[in-house]
Amino acid sequence: MPENINKSKSDANTNTIRLIYKGLIPIVLVLGGIAILALRIQGWSLFLGLPMVVIGVIIMIYTYDEIAQKHIDPFPDTFEDSDESHF
Numbered sequence: 521m522p523e524n525i526n527k528s529k530s531d532a533n534t535n536t537i538r539l540i541y542k543g544l545i546p547i548v549l550v551l552g553g554i555a556i557l558a559l560r561i562q563g564w565s566l567f568l569g570l571p572m573v574v575i576g577v578i579i580m581i582y583t584y585d586e587i588a589q590k591h592i593d594p595f596p597d598t599f600e601d602s603d604e605s606h607f
Contacts, residue, residue, distance in 0.1 A: 542583045549576030 553572030557565050 539587070542587075546576045546580035546583055549573070549579065552576075 549572050553569045553574075553576060556569035556572065559565055559569075
C-alpha cells in the first residue's frame, strides 16, 4: 500500500515538473528573442531573435491550450435552459 502512495506522489511530482518546463521554455524563448532583438546586432538580431520570439509564442499557445483542455471541463453538447419562464 505505501508503494502506491509513493508512486502517486512521484507521478504528481513528475507532472508538476513537466508543467513547469512546458510553461517555462516558451517564456524563456520569447524573452531571449526580445533580448537578442534589443541588442541590435546587425543581421544576427533578426536572424536569431525574430524566430525565437515566433517559435516561443507558438509553443506558448499550444502549451496553454493543452493545459486548458486538461484542466477545464468542456462545454456540454447541448445547453439546457434552467429558467422555464421565457420573455
